[in-house]
Amino acid sequence: MSDYLKIFLVGMPGSGKSTLGRPLAETLLLPFVDQDKEIERRAGKTVQAIFAEDGEAYFRLLESEVLKHWAATDMNFVMATGGGAPCFHDGMTVINVAGISVFLDVPVEELLSRTATDKGRPLLQAEDLAEKKTKLTALYDRRQTCYAQAQIALKEPTLPALQHAIDARLRK
Ligand SMILES: Nc1ncnc2c1ncn2[C@@H]1O[C@H](COP(=O)(O)OP(=O)(O)OP(=O)(O)O)[C@@H](O)[C@H]1O
Ligand SMILES: O=C(O)C1=C[C@@H](O)[C@@H](O)[C@H](O)C1
Numbered sequence: 001m002s003d004y005l006k007i008f009l010v011g012m013p014g015s016g017k018s019t020l021g022r023p024l025a026e027t028l029l030l031p032f033v034d035q036d037k038e039i040e041r042r043a044g045k046t047v048q049a050i051f052a053e054d055g056e057a058y059f060r061l062l063e064s065e066v067l068k069h070w071a072a073t074d075m076n077f078v079m080a081t082g083g084g085a086p087c088f089h090d091g092m093t094v095i096n097v098a099g100i101s102v103f104l105d106v107p108v109e110e111l112l113s114r115t116a117t118d119k120g121r122p123l124l125q126a127e128d129l130a131e132k133k134t135k136l137t138a139l140y141d142r143r144q145t146c147y148a149q150a151q152i153a154l155k156e157p158t159l160p161a162l163q164h165a166i167d168a169r170l171r172k
């Protein structure tokens with residue numbers, strides 16, 4: 001691990017990485033970094049536009065560059081990673097070498113209800129809820145071996161549980 005405190009929240013779209021990451025960073029007095037926002041800043045367009053205009057493979061390259069940049073930077077931070085960031089271009093190794101990884105493990109039914117009306121997630125575009133559930137379930141199953149490499153896993157995570165897990169880890 002580096003000399004800096006870098007906390008990487010990983011998990012499925014809708015697992016709460018952005019929602020829980022910001023207050024976690026506030027309580028630890030650390031900057032909060034949203035990886036998707038960093039990708040958008042670098043590309044000068046939205047994640048949706050990158051997927052549509054340049055394709056997923058190009059997005060994964062950008063995503064990996066942004067991850068490596070932050071992994072190497074001389075800064076402490078909490079990062080909400082992109083949902084797929086740990087699962088492409090050996091992202092989980094980059095994360096685990098640089099800092100502390102926390103998998104926010106939320107069941108598919110809950111992910112579905114949280115993302116039901118959301119149109120912004122390119123991998124979850126669907127005609128109806130049933131199709132979205134099929135896509136979410138396939139993505140969830142495919143990603144389990146990747147997310148399982150996180151140093152900490154929290155089932156149905158809450159902010160207090162996340163704070164407690166980080167606290168315990170820092171006391172080790
Ligand atoms: N613990 C929670 N309980 C209830 N709703 C939640 C919780 N965490 C997040 N949400 C809601 O779920 C939705 C998705 O959360 P969020 O954007 O934080 O997920 P994410 O992991 O950052 O997803 P993405 O990978 O797409 O960026 C938001 O509408 C948020 O309000
Ligand atoms: O799970 C994924 O692969 C993604 C999740 C989002 O955070 C974005 O990074 C993008 O929509 C891809």
Ligand SMILES: [Mg+2]
Pocket residue numbers: 017018019036080
């Ligand atoms: Mg997010």
